[in-house]
Amino acid sequence: MLNIFYDCSSLTSIVVDENNSVYxxxxxxxxxxxxxxxxxxxxxxxxxxxxxITSIGDYAFWDCSSLTSVTIPSSVTSIGSLAFQGxxxxxxxxxxxxxxxxxxxSNPFGWDNSVYNNATLYVPKGTAVMYMTADEWSEFAxxxxxxxxxxxxxxxxxxxxxxxxxxxxxxxxxxTYTVCADEGWEVNTLTFDGKDMxxxxxxxxxxxxxxxxxxxxxxxxxxxxxxxxxxxxxxxVKVYASNKNITVTGADMNAKVDVYSINGAFVTSAIxxxxxxxxxxxxxxxxxxxxxxxxx
Numbered sequence: 123m124l125n126i127f128y129d130c131s132s133l134t135s136i137v138v139d140e141n142n143s144v145y146x147x148x149x150x151x152x153x154x155x156x157x158x159x160x161x162x163x164x165x166x167x168x169x170x171x172x173x174x175i176t177s178i179g180d181y182a183f184w185d186c187s188s189l190t191s192v193t194i195p196s197s198v199t200s201i202g203s204l205a206f207q208g209x210x211x212x213x214x215x216x217x218x219x220x221x222x223x224x225x226x227x228s229n230p231f232g233w234d235n236s237v238y239n240n241a242t243l244y245v246p247k248g249t250a251v252m253y254m255t256a257d258e259w260s261e262f263a264x265x266x267x268x269x270x271x272x273x274x275x276x277x278x279x280x281x282x283x284x285x286x287x288x289x290x291x292x293x294x295x296x297x298t299y300t301v302c303a304d305e306g307w308e309v310n311t312l313t314f315d316g317k318d319m320x321x322x323x324x325x326x327x328x329x330x331x332x333x334x335x336x337x338x339x340x341x342x343x344x345x346x347x348x349x350x351x352x353x354x355x356x357x358x359v360k361v362y363a364s365n366k367n368i369t370v371t372g373a374d375m376n377a378k379v380d381v382y383s384i385n386g387a388f389v390t391s392a393i394x395x396x397x398x399x400x401x402x403x404x405x406x407x408x409x410x411x412x413x414x415x416x417x418x
Contacts, residue, residue, distance in 0.1 A: 131187045131208075133166040148172055165189070173197055178205050178230070187211045194218065200226030207232030216244040216268070222256035230258065239366070244268045250288065263365070263402070266336065275333065280363060280417040281341040282307070282404065291333050298329045303343050310344035310414055311360050318362070340364065345413040361407050361414040368416055369397045373409050380408045384415075 136154055138147040146157050149172050154164040161177040162169075167188040171178070173195045180202035183189055191214035192206075201223070206212065215237070217223075222245075231237040243262040245253045247269040253259040265288070266276060277297065279287040282304070291297060301323060303309055312320045314330060315337050322328060330337070340363040358372035370379055373395050381389040384404040392398055400418055407414040 131185055133186070134168050134188075136164065136166050136169075148174075171195055171198070176200070178202060180228075181205065181207070183209055185209075190214070192216070196220075199223070201228070201230040203228040203230070204232050205230045206237055208234070208236070210234075210236040210240065212237050212241040214244065215241045215262075218246065220246055220249060222249070222253050222259050224257050224259075227258050231261070235261070238262050242266055254288070264336070275336050277330070277333070278336075278338045280339070282343045282415045282417055286402075286417065291337070293333050293335065295333055296330050297333070298327055299339070300326050301328055301341055302326060306345060307343040307415060308346045309341060311340075311342045311362050313340045313362055313364065314338070316364050318360075338365075340417075343415040345415075357412060359409050359412055361409070361416060363416045363418055366402060366418055367397050367399050368405065368407060368418065370407070370409055371395050377410045378408075382406045382408070 136147055136152050138145050138154055144157060146155050147153055148155060151170050151172050152166055153162050153169045155162050155175065159177065160175050161179050162171060162175050162182055163179040165183045165186065167186060171192065171194060174197055175195065176197055176199050178198060178201045182202065182205045184204060185208035187208060187210050189209050190211050192212065193216040196218040238261040241262065242264040243253065243259060244266055247267045250265050250267045253265050275291050275293060276288045277291050279289065281301070301309060301312065309320070309323060311318060312323050312328060319328070342361045342363055360371045362369040368381065373379065375394045377394055379392040379396055381391065381398060381400070382405065383389055384406065389400070389405065390398060402418050405416045405418070407416055
């Protein structure tokens with residue numbers, strides 16, 4: 123059965139009559155709960171999930187685009203199909219399990235990736251690595267830890283095919299990294315929080331600005347001319363990685379831009395200076411006769 127308040131995306135309050143013997147809205151939670159099973163079957167934008175709820179039902183928050191944050195208590199042992207499908211306004215999902223809930227899940231956040239891309243998943247301190255590799259939860263682009271109400275801040279580091287590293291950092295400090303390219307490659311661009319800081323890379327060392335919150339470091343590598351036919355003596359082409367976009371600048375107007383997976387499978391193409399939206403992963407970007415290695 124679909125959400126009983128389908129398309130009521132701005133619904134802010136739900137109250138069940140206290141004499142109802144089947145359903146309740148305990149603790150002024152702004153939800154409909156099946157009393158006998160402690161299952162939340164219908165929520166809204168102001169729902170606070172009570173700490174004795176054991177299940178979130180199928181479609182419980184379907185298309186609730188005005189929902190901006192949700193906290194799922196550790197008492198919950200199952201989340202139904204498409205429970206949060208269409209919750210495009212979600213920016214915060216906080217969970218309280220010390221180990222990720224992986225059983226009794228049925229695509230709870232839907233098929234359009236809006237929650238995974240837009241919301242930060244907050245998890246108990248010391249559990250982020252488990253969530254980063256767990257089914258469903260690993261789909262979140264941003265996973266942060268919390269402790270006693272305080273968020274743990276991270277630098278997310280994306281470099282070529284070297285994987286994604288999230289390092290916990292302290293606000294007010296700076297951090298220095300050594301950036302080493304594989305044989306046959308060289309650094310093309312280095313960005314920090316979307317700003318080009320390639321010029322600050324000295325002797326393979328890069329020091330961050332003072333940390334003010336969560337940050338992201340992206341390095342794009344270019345195939346150099348060692349053992350290859352020389353193609354351009356002074357190329358102006360720059361390739362940047364940011365979130366889920368690859369941006370090409372400095373290319374000729376009619377230069378062909380081809381994108382391949384790291385395994386060589388063709389992905390997409392464009393012409394000239396362009397921005398290409400892609401899923402997270404490692405890509406080889408060919409601009410004319412030049413090749414670049416990018417991780418999103």
